[in-house]
Amino acid sequence: MRKKEEKKISIAVIRRLPRYFRYLSDLIKLDIKRISSKELSQRMGITASQIRQDLNCFGGFGQQGYGYNVELLYDEIGKILGIDKRFSCIIIGAGNMGNALANYQNFRNRGYDIVGIFDADPRKVGTVINDIKVYHIDDLESFVAKQHVDIAILTVPGSRVNEVASKVTALGIKGIWNFSPTDLKLGSDIVVENVHLSDSLMVLGYRLREKLNGSEQ
Amino acid sequence: MRKKEEKKISIAVIRRLPRYFRYLSDLIKLDIKRISSKELSQRMGITASQIRQDLNCFGGFGQQGYGYNVELLYDEIGKILGIDKRFSCIIIGAGNMGNALANYQNFRNRGYDIVGIFDADPRKVGTVINDIKVYHIDDLESFVAKQHVDIAILTVPGSRVNEVASKVTALGIKGIWNFSPTDLKLGSDIVVENVHLSDSLMVLGYRLREKLNGSEQ
DNA sequence: TTAGAATTGACAAAAAAATAACAAAATGTT
DNA sequence: AACATTTTGTTATTTTTTTGTCAATTCTAA
Ligand SMILES: NC(=O)c1ccc[n+]([C@@H]2O[C@H](COP(=O)([O-])OP(=O)(O)OC[C@H]3O[C@@H](n4cnc5c(N)ncnc54)[C@H](O)[C@@H]3O)[C@@H](O)[C@H]2O)c1
Ligand SMILES: NC(=O)c1ccc[n+]([C@@H]2O[C@H](COP(=O)([O-])OP(=O)(O)OC[C@H]3O[C@@H](n4cnc5c(N)ncnc54)[C@H](O)[C@@H]3O)[C@@H](O)[C@H]2O)c1
Numbered sequence: 324m325r326k327k328e329e330k331k332i333s334i335a336v337i338r339r340l341p342r343y344f345r346y347l348s349d350l351i352k353l354d355i356k357r358i359s360s361k362e363l364s365q366r367m368g369i370t371a372s373q374i375r376q377d378l379n380c381f382g383g384f385g386q387q388g389y390g391y392n393v394e395l396l397y398d399e400i401g402k403i404l405g406i407d408k409r410f411s412c413i414i415i416g417a418g419n420m421g422n423a424l425a426n427y428q429n430f431r432n433r434g435y436d437i438v439g440i441f442d443a444d445p446r447k448v449g450t451v452i453n454d455i456k457v458y459h460i461d462d463l464e465s466f467v468a469k470q471h472v473d474i475a476i477l478t479v480p481g482s483r484v485n486e487v488a489s490k491v492t493a494l495g496i497k498g499i500w501n502f503s504p505t506d507l508k509l510g511s512d513i514v515v516e517n518v519h520l521s522d523s524l525m526v527l528g529y530r531l532r533e534k535l536n537g538s539e540q
Numbered sequence: 541m542r543k544k545e546e547k548k549i550s551i552a553v554i555r556r557l558p559r560y561f562r563y564l565s566d567l568i569k570l571d572i573k574r575i576s577s578k579e580l581s582q583r584m585g586i587t588a589s590q591i592r593q594d595l596n597c598f599g600g601f602g603q604q605g606y607g608y609n610v611e612l613l614y615d616e617i618g619k620i621l622g623i624d625k626r627f628s629c630i631i632i633g634a635g636n637m638g639n640a641l642a643n644y645q646n647f648r649n650r651g652y653d654i655v656g657i658f659d660a661d662p663r664k665v666g667t668v669i670n671d672i673k674v675y676h677i678d679d680l681e682s683f684v685a686k687q688h689v690d691i692a693i694l695t696v697p698g699s700r701v702n703e704v705a706s707k708v709t710a711l712g713i714k715g716i717w718n719f720s721p722t723d724l725k726l727g728s729d730i731v732v733e734n735v736h737l738s739d740s741l742m743v744l745g746y747r748l749r750e751k752l753n754g755s756e757q
Numbered sequence: 758t759t760a761g762a763a764t765t766g767a768c769a770a771a772a773a774a775a776t777a778a779c780a781a782a783a784t785g786t787t
Numbered sequence: 788a789a790c791a792t793t794t795t796g797t798t799a800t801t802t803t804t805t806t807g808t809c810a811a812t813t814c815t816a817a
Binding site for chain 3: 370387
């Protein structure tokens with residue numbers, strides 16, 4: 324079981340890891356101790372080849388003739404995803420989406436602690452969401468000076484997000500989870516993950532219409 | 541300017557369309573009348589080749605020596621995405637995420653009308669979110685009998701989502717936008733678009749750690 | 758009006774990703 | 788203990804996606 328750190332691992336592989344992690348978690352709940360790539364592939368609806376190839380980017384976690392030990396593989400993928408490490412996060416924009424995210428408990432279970440919420444609206448400042456205080460955006464700098472922040476979760480309107488992102492990166496925050504429909508213009512030393520919900524819905528609409536029209540003919 | 545309906549268009553292309561649409565919308569706001577694939581590629585951070593190839597899946601919208609007419613291209617992509625058509629949607633699960641989505645105005649602008657919200661919790665039934673009534677999940681069948689529904693937006697806990705998805709598909713709803721972390725087991729005649737937010741956050745965490753560790757060495 | 762510049766659409770090439778194939782190793786059965 | 792079966796890790800092949808190239812066309816400026 325050796326690690327392979329030589330070659331750059333493609334983002335396509337990385338994006339599948341959380342899905343493996345979820346399925347393995349389910350197997351543990353079902354008290355299943357071992358699994359072959361073939362059976363997992365049937366459950367997940369992908370090819371066994373892909374599973375083996377993906378996992379082998381990080382090391383040989385399986386055993387010939389046996390398959391994979393579920394718990395061990397779960398732990399290994401957890402380690403790769405850094406479930407054991409903790410990230411300190413803030414939410415900027417205490418609106419609808421900011422509230423929903425602040426109230427979600429599961430991020431903490433995955434290692435992401437929300438330590439503060441920021442908003443420009445004075446009516447929101449001073450309130451508390453899920454035991455997390457809402458501060459004024461102008462207090463961000465002093466907050467970050469006192470407490471290290473890894474990730475800023477941006478749930479402000481699209482028209483404000485570039486200005487907010489600039490502030491955030493100027494303070495040395497290196498990770499941004501962007502919920503606004505606006506693409507961010509930032510340097511390459513910042514890691515940005517976008518959640519473009521409207522895009523996702525429009526793709527669903529396209530696929531749905533395609534399916535309905537296709538079956539019509 | 542002819543359409544090309546012969547070859548199946550890849551999902552990778554489809555997923556870029558909303559992004560083109562957004563950028564073109566911005567150009568219109570900036571009162572820019574024409575754009576070359578080269579300039580657009582610089583703004584978007586992708587290759588000009590890809591833009592031309594993507595657009596040519598649907599027809600030749602540009603003109604040699606001139607580029608693309610922004611407004612015309614915007615309209616064409618809008619047509620491809622079906623912005624002119626309307627979808628009738630329901631939200632199931634009036635919790636944090638259901639509330640956030642119900643309160644978002646922009647889905648309507650894109651052609652997605654939320655016509656009802658459903659929940660199993662009697663305390664939520666009878667309330668109104670953003671002028672949309674919350675019904676009991678048991679009333680879903682009679683609701684769908686009276687009013688056609690294209691898309692169900694599922695914001696129930698992962699442990700409940702498969703049972704809810706079964707109900708929904710049994711009633712003939714063909715599109716599902718799934719916000720739960722659970723993958724749905726459904727027939728191939730249902731179109732499912734997943735929004736796995738935790739997965740997205742974990743990918744951000746991975747990339748961030750990779751970047752930080754990389755720059756350390 | 759004409760020459761040179763710009764730019765597309767189509768096709769070719771390259772790169773990346775997914776799938777298949779298979780030798781090697783371990784399992785499990787008789 | 789022998790041997791057929793299972794299953795991995797790895798390499799090869801195929802498919803898909805992205806990028807590069809260029810003739811043909813249109814624009815534009817003089
Ligand atoms: N709610 C949804 O379901 C949904 C869906 C898709 C996309 N989005 C996107 O997510 C973002 C947030 O959406 P929302 O529905 O929560 O909006 P919202 O209006 O409810 O909340 C936005 C919040 O940001 C705050 N804000 C504005 N400017 C700020 C600034 N400069 N600094 C700090 N705070 C500031 C506002 O005071 C407000 O509280 C938007 O970009 C929206 O397009 C939301
Ligand atoms: N809130 C977030 O930021 C967030 C982030 C990531 C993922 N999610 C996922 O989105 C989903 C919703 O999250 P949430 O935070 O809104 O949860 P929530 O608990 O606030 O809301 C869930 C709602 O679903 C209702 N419900 C439960 N069973 C039902 C059933 N059988 N039929 C109809 N309604 C039912 C509940 O009464 C509740 O109102 C979950 O699957 C969660 O994992 C949420």
